[in-house]
């Protein structure tokens with residue numbers, strides 16, 4: 001739902017993802033273009049192109065978004081320009097959740113104590129956001145700056161895990177635990193030096209090994225806390241396993257991978273594919289779901305189909 005536009009085609013009501021300036025002269029990003037002042041500032045800047053999100057604002061022809069890329073089933077809600085205030089509200093809520101998660105996770109990585117009730121409250125509040133506004137939350141979390149990627153990704157995965165868990169009829173207590181597991185699943189990435197984690201270009205085999213070790217490193221870190229539920233430990237350690245045994249770190253196969261772990265993998269990969277990254281074209285939700293559906297050797301198809309039914313309008317099968 002992202003479209004590149006020359007700046008002369010910009011108009012108020014569009015949702016700006018980013019302005020491609022060679023310098024930082026227009027550093028603001030991710031906002032509804034609603035003032036003449038901002039419009040003039042972008043036009044004045046040296047940027048030639050602007051990235052707009054047509055799921056959250058007017059398209060290049062001035063049309064409001066007709067259908068959201070995603071919605072919570074039973075809570076269909078069109079994302080229209082008139083709902084810009086709701087988009088702002090969700091963005092602010094998710095920004096706060098990101099900061100809250102960053103504080104908790106960096107404390108844990110530094111060996112600080114764990115307050116499980118507090119962590120559950122962060123996960124519950126995030127789950128509520130996704131339950132009420134999945135379509136907007138999905139769009140808002142697609143774009144991440146490199147220093148916040150892990151936190152925003154974890155919130156998005158956590159939110160989707162709770163949606164999918166609920167859609168599968170899993171009991172509320174377990175769904176809440178899935179939410180906690182989601183916000184903790186990539187904590188091992190915080191132990192990776194940022195020059196490796198954020199390295200542009202090809203990684204050496206040593207660097208790849210460091211990155212592939214993040215599930216095990218996260219598991220070791222979490223295991224030191226007696227209050228972490230076993231489900232969260234499993235999901236942290238095993239979310240990169242694949243049904244055919246080609247995943248890591250243990251190379252487990254089908255029956256050795258429990259359903260909640262499979263569920264986390266499906267949400268994790270879907271979130272990664274649909275994220276906007278500098279090195280790849282962003283995939284739509286439907287493209288990502290079809291890609292995963294075509295790989296039953298890796299992903300549990302039943303869960304891919306169910307995630308599709310929760311997040312997109314058109315069934316994938």
Ligand SMILES: [Fe+2]
Nearest residue numbers: 185186239240
């Ligand atoms: Fe991961």
